[in-house]
Amino acid sequence: MNLWLKMAVVILILVVIATSVSSLMTLEQSRRSTIEQKINECVLSQERIIREIVEGAIIKEETDSVLLLSEFDISNIVGTALCDTGDFFSGIGVFTYNGVCIFNTALEQSNYIVLFDKIQDGKEDVFCVCSDEERKVIRGVSSFLVDDTELILAFEHDISSIYESWDKELRMLNKVNFIVALTVAFVMTFLLFILLYPMSLINRGVKEITNGNYEYKLAEKGCYEFKILSKNINALSQSVLLNVEKLKNISEGRKKFIDNFAHEMKTPLTSIIGFSSLMSIRKNINKEKIAEYSDIITEEANRLKKLSGKLLELSTAEHVLLDYSQVAISDFFHEIKTIMQPMLEEKKCQLNVEFDDTVINIDKELFKSLFYNLIDNAIKASLPGATIFLNCQTSQTKRNKVILSVTDEGIGMSESDIQLAIEPFYMADKARSRKENGVGLGLTLCAEIVRQHNATMHISSQLNKGTKVCIIMNTEDSNG
């Protein structure tokens, strides 16, 4: 069942109960007070009649100058008094204490036995509301003395009309209640439908988003709650969109890596398979050709070896747990220089090392690999006989920053090449890289190592002027 329908039904029921109960109670109250008023009127009339009878008796005694009135006189006096009452009472009668009828208009004496008993028990007057088969009546009895004779006045007052009008009012009320409840229900349903309309809009929007349209924006309309809900759903779809985008980027990056990797793997493989195949299928092949082909095969096999080595290094850098230790820059740079010496000599390059007494917290093996690659790049970029600078600086402004840099005065890179430099397999000049035995993973590896150390790498370069690679380390970070 819909929420708005449910709410409308519940409200309808509550309205019906509330109006019925309150109007019933009001009706009952008014009926009760009407009856009470009637009783009071009865009492007053009764008292007046009694007074008339008593006064009539006294006057009779005085005019007749007797001490005791006869039963006949009394019945005459009572008859006179009762005749004056008009038709207020539907029935009235006077009885002796023993229940003998003196005067009776229309009373059924049997209805009064219980009341007489109560008078005989010592009460002066008794009233009750009784219902006969068809009528509602007030019955009352009251005792009084005439010449020391105790008499009982009994009366009956018909109040059926009160009940009849009450019934009528009740029916009327039911009708009104029914109409009011229907109106309220209709208005409520309509109102709820209007108020809950933004809900259906939100629903439609959520369905749209579920179908993958993450760009869909819900209109922030309606009550405060709906606005907040729409806003939150919008935020949700936005964040899903961002995550999808992120995942897409990751998967695209991975696909690109695999494509490049396939290319870099297959290029040497093509030469190896091709030339070895050529040697086996050609019948007359001379010694020079065989030597030439073998050289190419060896060269390409070495390239594969280098590629797999670099990939292994990269994978290690990505997945190995760092083994931190405190390393003095002076010792570290000295070690680096020793490692690089053969390559420097091969190209007749100089390595100019500058350092202070800083101690850094690093994984020494990974950092060796980092600087090996950076200096290797610098040597490849430099002309024979050039100088390469290896520097360590502690930041003047912020004491906790250490900047390690490798600078060359070689061929440099263009702005766009700098952007792409750390991309796996990116080579600014493929032919030259191939000649220098590069596979395009060096800077990728460096960037990974730097990232693992929570440091940052900054490359600045100018074509034909040289390149400077800075590793900016946060010593407090790495100490912590």
Added chain:
Amino acid sequence: MNKILIVEDDRNIAYLIANILMLSDYQYVNAYDGFEALECINRDRFDLIILDIMLPGVNGFEIQDKVKHLDIPIIFLTALQDVHDKVNGLRAGAEDYIVKPFEPLELLARIAVVLRRTNREDSLLKYGDISVNINKHIVIQKDKVVNLTPTEFDIFVFFLRNVDIAIFRECLFKAIWNTEFVVESRTIDTHIQNLRRKLNLQNKLITIPRIGYRLEKE
């Protein structure tokens, strides 16, 4: 003689392809990047282009797009294995697509198929006293017409184009039946025996154990 342009940036692979083409006596020109390739195409007439996709400068698809109007058949040569790229290349009108690494004879077979399909192959071949007219599907030995079945004819032409090269059975299957599956090696053996008998090639078309066959030089 068919002239083929090799567009490949890797020097060793370019040299490899050149050496493979030499086996079948094709003429060839090497281009090492996209610009050089476009220059060569503008300057010279080629029967076929062997085109690498990942090239510095202008990539393979772009080159294909630029030379489309010349109607030169193109065989793409690439490390990309992505089906999407394959479809891209073939839809754009490439004749074939070879994934690195490849076998030399596979390349030769594909070249032959493409040249035949585009009617660019040399239609007259000679081997000793045998002359073959490919367009007319006729083999003449000592002025007498020799009747060959279509399959035998195709196999013989393939050998003529690859004289003195050891031909693997798989390679022969690929070239003649255009299928990767080696159906039954006996089928090929039967065809070869028929060829030897019909053309008196007993000492020329020899069996190389465990490999396949070779048509010796005249």
